[in-house]
Amino acid sequence: MESNLLCYDESHDGRVQLQNEVDSSQFNEERITEMKTMLRTMANTEKQTKLMHQSLPLHMRRRAMTYNPKRLPRKFRAIHLAQFNKSGLPEKKKRPSRKYRRKANVLLKEYERRKKTNVWLETHIWHAKRFHMLTKWGYKIPYTATAKSYRACYRATAKHCLLQDISYYGCIEIQGEESLLRSKLKEFCSEKVGLTIAAKAFLNGRRSGYIWLYEKNQYPFQCIGRVRFVWKANDAREKRTLWIFAHPIFYSKLVKHLVDAFDLKNTVFTPMDMNEPETTADTIPPRMVRTPKYVNNSLGVVILELKDTLNYFRLTGPLSHVTLSKALNIYPVSNASQSSHWYSDWIQCPINKRTAIEQLAFWDKVKHVTSTGEFGPGVVIGLVVEDPRLNRPNKRTKALPPTLVVPQHSFPDCTTQTALSPLWDSTIRDRIVKEMQTTHELNQLREKQCLVPGEKCAFENSIQPIPLLLIQNTGSQDGEFKRLGYGTGWDLIAPAGYGLALWQTLIIWGAKPAGLKEFDMQALEAGTDANMIPDTVLGQNEADFEYNKKLEKYFSRPHNRRVNYKKLAIASPFRSLWSQLVSEWNASKNSKFYVLRDQESLNKIHLSLDRKYNIKSVDLPPVCLVPVYLTIKTRGNPGDNALICLPHRQDFRQNKSQTQINDNGPVLVEPLRKDPFxxxxxxxxxxxxxxxxxxxxxxxxxxxxxxxxxxxxxxxxxxxxxxxxxxxxxxxxxxxxLPAVPETIRNQCSRECFGYVTRTSFSLIEGKVTAVGYVTSRGLEKLFRICTKGSFKVLIRGTKTRCYRFATLKVRLE
Missing domain, CATH: 1.10.287 (Helix Hairpins)
Known part of the structure; x- marks a missing residue:
């Protein structure tokens, strides 16, 4: 029977009609596949291994079904959850929100976990947001700012103030009788290098100094490294205290040598007794400080490891003193009676009270000094200042000296009282960390008591002050070698806990923050070598690290993309083989060498380069390396690890002809060699x-x-x-x-190699490419025979080029 009802298509003038009957045979044939699958599934129920989300058709499966049941159809969710609960799998918890993960207590726990592998400085959080961080020497060290700041940092060192956090330098405290300390410490240094730790200029504690330390009675070999030291100013000479600041690479080695020298025994670690301060988002509580202690009761000598217990900042530049005078306010003695912190107990001693009054009068006279260079070299000043968080301008302000200074009195002398500081007392340092108020607590007090924004509150007089130690850095003292006074500044030593507060205060007063890269830049601009000193522990460690990194990068390239150093006649492109170089120039198998630091010999070589002394009368040791400073005369940067070669007479003639026609090309091009392998x-x-x-x-x-x-x-x-x-x-x-032991270093190319360049860079002071390096004493004597007239010049050649260029040579003096 036909239906008169219209289908959807027919109502719109369509021609398709619905069928009135279904063909059962055709319908069964189309469903037979589904029936077979159903019967097979019902027959194998005991052997079924698939889960519910795996049994779905492919077009219904989702990758997230395994851990999110809501991805399944509603009718299958109960079976899916039952299967997973039966298997005993843990319930998947939702990841905490970012708001939860950024809570103060959660952040602090995460920070403490990450500190276990590498030590963090107190300014780490500030640096991590603005600097590239570097894992080095067991610390997380700021390398360089994320913004372009290389030239800005140079301008800060030359005209303004550069600030660096070098708290990774470890402090060693030695206590004992003065005569005993002087006699033992003399075994680790030599008077030929300069003033030793036992010099009278440093014993009174008014001045600090640098010294090269060697292993016991091994001078001039086995150099440990360069350290800074300062004696505690004290009139009683029987019992003295000495601080030595050492690089973390050889810190442990130096401690071991000192313990062996005084025959000390280790005692139990003494954790500092302190309460955990309240955790907030803007501060990290100081970590539990441990000070290993070594004692010899018979000699009365005690050594304390104060590593990671002091903050060590370096301010460099002519405005360093002005920045400190603006950022630091001397704590008035009258405020001691209004509070119950450590200062109120310390000031009760008449000697300490007299010291505080004298330091206040001294700072009032010198705080308007326009340059740090007006102080004596290595002057030590002890101060007790207000909390640096209380002395900040509303916005960053550049500290500038007064436009007109009328001297009303003569420059005051530094005395023993001005060099004293409560920072030397360990109990005071412990109390400072324990009684420190967090920034959050200070802000809460300001909200309650501050009626006028920006005005001083009454509670600020009761906040504990902090003791500081200022040590002057001399900078350049030879105007002919480098700009006079370049590198002058202050070293600031502060107790633990106040690193970030002091750092932010100095920056808001105009100091330019910098990292490790700028530290090397500053050393090169001053004409010195910061890390790559061949005979020191630090230099050898850095050389091995650079060698392994460059070698791995070299062999990671395909063989047809590597520089063939055999064809360039370069025997060792990634490291300086000093031992082999010295032995070849001496025609011996003795591989021992050292860097010449004898001041008398270096001064004689300097006079010989000025044609004022005969080099033959110097009597240089054959196994020593002479530190030199090189200035490239033409364009081009040879890079690190470049060769220092002896020129021929024809090279001077070629250079003279090129100079006349203003040709800046290379003096000599090394002929391309054949690779025998x-x-x-x-x-x-x-x-x-x-x-x-x-x-x-x-x-x-x-x-x-x-x-x-x-x-x-x-x-x-x-x-x-x-x-x-x-x-x-x-x-x-x-x-x-690249053979590990080349056939020859001295005659690897057409010009004799007698030294290596360790660091090369464009000097912003001189406007030329400069380099620091070391040459053999025998090669230097031969250079004197070649350069009979005019200035002394050598040939410099990079490891990736065949071009030789002339460079002038100077001797680096301490």
Whole structure:
């Protein structure tokens, strides 16, 4: 019977009509596949291994179904949850929101966890947001700012104030009788290098100094490194205290040598007794400080390791003193009666009260000094100042000296009282950390008591002051070598807990923050070597680190993308082989060498370069390296690890002719050499690939044979055991590319090599490319025979070029 009802299409003038009957046979044929699947599933219920979300059709599956049941259809969710609960899998918790993860207590726990691998400075949080951080020497150290600041940092050192956090330098405290300390410490240094720790200029505690330390009675060999020291100013000479600040690379080694020298025994670690301050978002509580202690009761000598217990800041530049005078307010003696902190107990002693009054009068006279260079070299000043968080302008302000200064009195002398500081007392340092108020607490007090914004509150007089120690840095004292006074400034030593507060106060008063990169820049601008000193522990460690990094990068490239140093006649492109160089110039197998630091010998060499002294009368040791400062005469930067070579007479004539026509090209181009191992490397590579291919075919053949014996099963074979084979091949290729012990260093190219450049950079002071390096004493004597007239010049050649260029040579004096 036909229906008169219209379908949807017919109502819109369509021609399609609904069927009135269904063909049962056709319908059953279309459903037969689904029925078979259903019957097979019902028959194998006991062997079913799929989960509910795995049994769904492919178009309904989602990747997130395993941990999010809401991705499944509603009717299957209960079965899915039952299956997962039966398997005993833990319930997936939702990841905490960012708001929760940024809470103060959660952040602090995360920070403490991350500090376990590398020590954080107190200014780490401030630096991590603005600087590239570097993992080095067991610390997280700021390397350089994320913004362009290289030239700005130079301008700060030359005209303004540069601020650096070098708190990774560790402090060693030695206590004992003065005569005993002087006699023992003399064994680690020499008077030929300069004033020692036992010099009278430093014993009164008014001045600090630098000294090169060696292993016991091993001068001039076995140099440990350069340290800064300061004696505690004290009239009683029987019992003295000495602080030594050492680099973290050789800090532990120096402690070991001192313990052995005084025959000390280690005692139990003494954690500082302090309460955990309230945790807030803007401050991190000081970590539990541990000071290892070594004692010898018979001699009365005690050594304390004060590493990571003091903040050590360095201010460099002519405005360093002005910045400090603006940022630091001397704590008035009258406020001691209004509070109950450590200062009220300390000031009760008449000697301490007299010291505080004298320091206040001294600072009032010198705080308007326009330059740090007006102070004596290495002057030590002790101050007790107000909390630096109370002395900040509303916005960042550059501290400037007064436009007109009328001297009303003569410059005051530094006395023993001005050099004293409560910072030397360990109990006071512990109380300072314990009684410190957090920034959050200060802000809460301001909200309650501050009626007029920006005005001083009444509670600020009761906040504890902090003791500081200021040590003057001399800077350049030779105007002919470098700009007079460049590098002058202050070293600021503060107790633990106040690092970030003091750092932010100095910055808001105009100091320019800098990192480790600017530290090296400053050393190069001053004409010194910061880290790459060949005979020191630090220099050897840094050289090995740079060598391994560059070598790994070199061999990570394909063989046809590597610089072929055999063709360039470069024996060691990534490190300076000082031992082999010295032994070749002396024609001996003795590999021991040292850097010449004898002031008398260096001054004689300096006079010889000015044609005022005969180099033959200096009597240089044959195994010493002479530190030199080089200035490239023409364009080009040879880079680090460049060769210092002796010129020929024809090179001087070529240079003279080029100078007349204003030609800045190279004086000499090294002829391209042939690589004697190129064919051997090609054959080894070819044989190695052929062997690997043969082993691979053997594994494939073995797999096919096993598959024939076990048809229908999955056959697995062991992984290729080619690791040793590949390692041996890599070692052979490395030796053919860059041998560990070259045939020769002195005669590796057409000009005799007698030294290496350790650091090279464009000097913003001189406007030229400058470098610091070391040359052998025998090679320097030969240079004197070659350069009979005019200035002394050497040839410099980079490791990636064949061009030689002339450079003038000077001797670096301490």
């Amino acid at each position: 190129q064919k051997e490397r090609h054959q080894l590579r070819k044989m190695h690939l052929r062997q690997l291919k043969r082993l691979r075919k053997r594994r494939i053949r073995e797999k096919k044979n096993r598959q024939r014996k076990q048809p229908g099963t999955l056959v697995r074979i062991a992984k290729p055991q080619n690791r040793n084979l590949i390692q041996e091949q890599l070692a052979k290729m490395k030796e053919l590319w």
